[in-house]
Amino acid sequence: MRYTIDNGFYKTEKEIKKERRTALQKQPVIIKSSKNGINLVLDETLPFDALLEEIKNKFVDSEKFFQNARIAISFEGRQLSEEQQYEVINVIEKNTTISIVCIMEHDDLMDEVIKRRMDAYVEAHSPQTGQFYKGTLRSGQQLESETSLVVLGDVNPGAKVIAKGNIVVLGALKGTAYAGADGDSGCFVAALDMNPMQIKIGDYIGRSADRREPVRGFRKKIREEAAGPQIATVYEKQILIEPISSGLLKNM
Amino acid sequence: MSEVIVITSGKGGVGKTTTTANVGTGLAQLDKKVVLIDTDIGLRNLDVVMGLENRIVYNLVDVVEGNCRIKQALIKDKKYPNLFLLPSAQTRDKTSVNPEQMKKLIEDLREDFDYILLDCPAGIEQGFQNAIAGAERALVVTTPEVSAIRDADRIIGLLEANEIGKTELIVNRLRMDMVRRGDMMSVEDVCEILAIDLIGAVPDDEQIVISTNQGEPLVGSDSLAGKAYQNICRRIMGEEVPFLDLNVKEGFFSKLAGVFKR
Numbered sequence: 001m002r003y004t005i006d007n008g009f010y011k012t013e014k015e016i017k018k019e020r021r022t023a024l025q026k027q028p029v030i031i032k033s034s035k036n037g038i039n040l041v042l043d044e045t046l047p048f049d050a051l052l053e054e055i056k057n058k059f060v061d062s063e064k065f066f067q068n069a070r071i072a073i074s075f076e077g078r079q080l081s082e083e084q085q086y087e088v089i090n091v092i093e094k095n096t097t098i099s100i101v102c103i104m105e106h107d108d109l110m111d112e113v114i115k116r117r118m119d120a121y122v123e124a125h126s127p128q129t130g131q132f133y134k135g136t137l138r139s140g141q142q143l144e145s146e147t148s149l150v151v152l153g154d155v156n157p158g159a160k161v162i163a164k165g166n167i168v169v170l171g172a173l174k175g176t177a178y179a180g181a182d183g184d185s186g187c188f189v190a191a192l193d194m195n196p197m198q199i200k201i202g203d204y205i206g207r208s209a210d211r212r213e214p215v216r217g218f219r220k221k222i223r224e225e226a227a228g229p230q231i232a233t234v235y236e237k238q239i240l241i242e243p244i245s246s247g248l249l250k251n252m
Numbered sequence: 253m254s255e256v257i258v259i260t261s262g263k264g265g266v267g268k269t270t271t272t273a274n275v276g277t278g279l280a281q282l283d284k285k286v287v288l289i290d291t292d293i294g295l296r297n298l299d300v301v302m303g304l305e306n307r308i309v310y311n312l313v314d315v316v317e318g319n320c321r322i323k324q325a326l327i328k329d330k331k332y333p334n335l336f337l338l339p340s341a342q343t344r345d346k347t348s349v350n351p352e353q354m355k356k357l358i359e360d361l362r363e364d365f366d367y368i369l370l371d372c373p374a375g376i377e378q379g380f381q382n383a384i385a386g387a388e389r390a391l392v393v394t395t396p397e398v399s400a401i402r403d404a405d406r407i408i409g410l411l412e413a414n415e416i417g418k419t420e421l422i423v424n425r426l427r428m429d430m431v432r433r434g435d436m437m438s439v440e441d442v443c444e445i446l447a448i449d450l451i452g453a454v455p456d457d458e459q460i461v462i463s464t465n466q467g468e469p470l471v472g473s474d475s476l477a478g479k480a481y482q483n484i485c486r487r488i489m490g491e492e493v494p495f496l497d498l499n500v501k502e503g504f505f506s507k508l509a510g511v512f513k514r
Contacts, residue, residue, distance in 0.1 A: 136447055138409030139402050156405050156445065 017044070028054045031062065037072030037104060040088070044078045051078075056091050059098065068097045074104035130165065137161065137175065148187075157197055166190075176200075177232075185234045190244065194230035199239050201232065206239030256358055256368045257488070258387035258416070262403030264374030266395045267424040270460060270469075271481075272371040273301045275391075278471040278485035280335035284366040287326065287336040289357075291383040292373035293348055296340035303330060303467020304337055313341040316353045322360055336365075346378040351385035358386035367488075376410060384411065389418045391451065395425045396437040401445055408448060420451035422484065427456045428498050452484035455498045 028043035028051060042051060059066065073092075075085065089100045130148035137143060137151065139158030148165030159175035161167055166187045167179045173191035178200040180187035185202025198207045231248065232241045242248065259272045269290075276288045290298035293313065299305040310325035315338070322338075329335035341348065361368055372383035384390070390411050394404040404421075411419050423439050430436035439453045457477035463470040471481040476498065483493045 138412070139405035141409050154447070158402055158405065 029058045031058060032076075037074065037101075039074050039076055041076045042078040042080075048084060052087060052091050055088055056095050059092050059096050063096050066096060066098050070099050070101050072102050072104050073100050130168075136171070139175075144181075155191075163187075188231055188233045190229065190231040192229045194232065194241055196232075199232050199241075201234050201239060204234050204237060204239055206232075206241075254362050254365045254368050255389060256362075256370070256387050257389045257391060258370040258372050258383050259391045259393060260372035260380065260383065260407055260411075261393040261400070262374065262376065262407035263394070263400045266393050266400050267422075267454070268374075268393050269298050269301050269371055270464065271391070271393050271422060271424065271454075272298060272369050273469045274471040274478075274481040275485055275488070276335060276367075276369050277302075277329075277332065277469040278482050279367050279488070280329070280332040281472050281482075282485060282489065283334065284489075285334045285364065286367045286369065287338060287361055287365045288369050288371065289338045290340040290371050291349075291354070292371065292379060293340050293382075294342065294345040295373065296342050298371050299327075299337060299339045301464050301467065302337055302469065304339070305467075308339050311339045311341045312357075313344050313348045315357060316349050322357070346373070346382065349382050350378075351381050354382050354385040376406065380407075380410070384414055384416060387416055389420075390416045391420055391422055392446075392448070393422045393424050394442065394446070396423060396431075396439070396442050401437075401442060404446060408446060418449075420449050421446055422451055423453045425456040426453055426498060432499075450495075451487050452480060453495060453498065454480040454484075 028046050030041040032039040032041055040055070042055075046054070073089065075088075080088065085103060089103070092098055093100060130150050131145045132150050132152065133143055134152045136153040137155045137159035139156050142160040142162065143149065143151070145163040145165070147163070148167070149161060149163040150168045150170065151161060152170050154171040155161055155169055155173045155175040155177065157174045160178070161169070161175065162178045162181050164181045164184070165179070167177050167189045169177070169189075169191040171191070172193035172195060173189070174193075174195050174197065176198045177189045177191075177196055179189050180202035183202055185204060187201055189196075189199055189201065196208060198205065200206075229244045230241050231244050232239055234240070259268050259275070261268050269292075272288055276286050279286045288298060288302070289312065290296050291312070292298075296311075299308060304327050307327050310320040312325070314320045315322050315325050326336045326338055329337065358368060368386075370383045370387060373379035392404050392408055392411070394400045408419055421443065423442050426439065427436055431438045439450065443450050455476050457475055459470050459473070459475040460477055470478045471485070472478055476496070480496055480498075483496065486493050
């Protein structure tokens with residue numbers, strides 16, 4: 001049994017048709033206005049020629065209301081072939097001053113299917129999920145993601161990582177990272193070796209200090225100070241980088 | 253069947269041509285049949301470094317356009333009869349050759365030589381695309397300077413994207429005194445950033461300038477750079493050679509002065 005959605009309730013096709021038939025017993029043609037134009041609810045049982053007559057009469061009666069209107073039309077209650085649809089439109093246009101701009105498709109079931117598919121897509125791609133990239137990003141390479149991103153490797157200077165969600169680099173981040181790319185300043189950037197060229201989170205941007213890449217002699221000192229995984233977040237409109245501790249993760 | 257190796261760097265002036273000349277000569281000294289191809293059209297200088305510029309009649313563009321046979325364009329080296337050079341054109345530019353033509357040329361040369369070395373021009377456009385067209389192996393040359401390393405990183409990314417098989421690193425123009433002072437990056441630092449296998453480290457050597465001007469590659473000679481290049485050749489052939497200790501021996505007085513400085 002096929003189910004359709006009618007006014008929020010699951011009903012079988014049979015029930016719906018029955019309801020419609022009772023409603024339509026006196027009225028073979030009902031004109032309903034929908035948000036996009038008018039919806040023509042047609043009786044199923046009438047032979048097509050008689051239906052055309054009814055349509056003509058209905059519109060002529062409502063002539064004053066629809067004077068010179070340009071409307072979009074959709075059909076409900078009865079399956080019409082393309083030829084039949086055009087005949088209906090002809091009848092309306094010949095006998096009134098109405099001009100039909102276009103025919104709309106009207107299919108409740110299709111709408112529902114589309115809506116469900118959209119929801120599933122959005123859920124699968126929300127910032128809660130993430131994509132993995134294995135390998136080192138070299139200078140000149142750019143990686144983008146609709147969700148969060150985990151890089152299993154380094155991000156070399158000159159490389160760019162862009163994600164609408166969070167960014168985690170399981171390696172050295174020496175390039176540019178842009179988290180929260182559609183304006184979400186609540187995202188974070190984490191790296192095992194945080195040494196970025198630039199970090200942008202949402203609307204806020206921060207750059208590395210002007211001192212050049214540490215050269216050999218000084219390296220050891222700097223290395224010991226800045227060891228360990230670090231995380232960058234937005235705090236009071238600035239990019240704040242701090243070591244990852246368990247307390248920090250709890251409060252995020 | 254031969255091995256086709258491209259020597260590239262991205263940045264200009266780091267030592268690609270010098271490396272090509274020395275590695276080619278070194279392989280010839282080890283009794284291999286080698287051909288060097290200069291793919292830098294319009295700015296050729298492999299012939300100058302090899303000392304063969306007065307012997308050029310035909311060049312790469314002539315071969316590709318069909319004006320001559322390959323054998324007519326190949327120039328035999330002054331010293332080694334198993335070493336050949338295919339020079340580039342000085343009066344044309346990079347658009348004169350396309351990657352397809354390069355591939356065909358290399359196919360034609362494959363049977364006759366053990367090693368085909370391609371000297372790549374600087375940059376990442378047509379010249380680079382031409383040079384990597386037929387290559388199966390790459391040597392990336394860099395100096396231990398930030399700008400050279402950035403460019404080398406980009407080049408390695410492009411080589412990986414073009415699926416060139418083995419990519420190995422040569423660190424050139426090392427100055428161990430500066431490295432000791434902490435003013436220059438060491439070989440380890442460079443390797444850590446670029447993350448590819450190291451095949452050789454060549455120190456900065458005055459002898460290179462002299463050898464280039466005279467047109468006689470110094471591989472195999474007693475100088476430190478010459479030994480370093482020879483080791484690179486042996487490693488290319490698959491031998492395991494320990495890396496040279498590039499620290500120049502300090503004289504007695506400099507050691508004494510060092511004690512007082514601390």
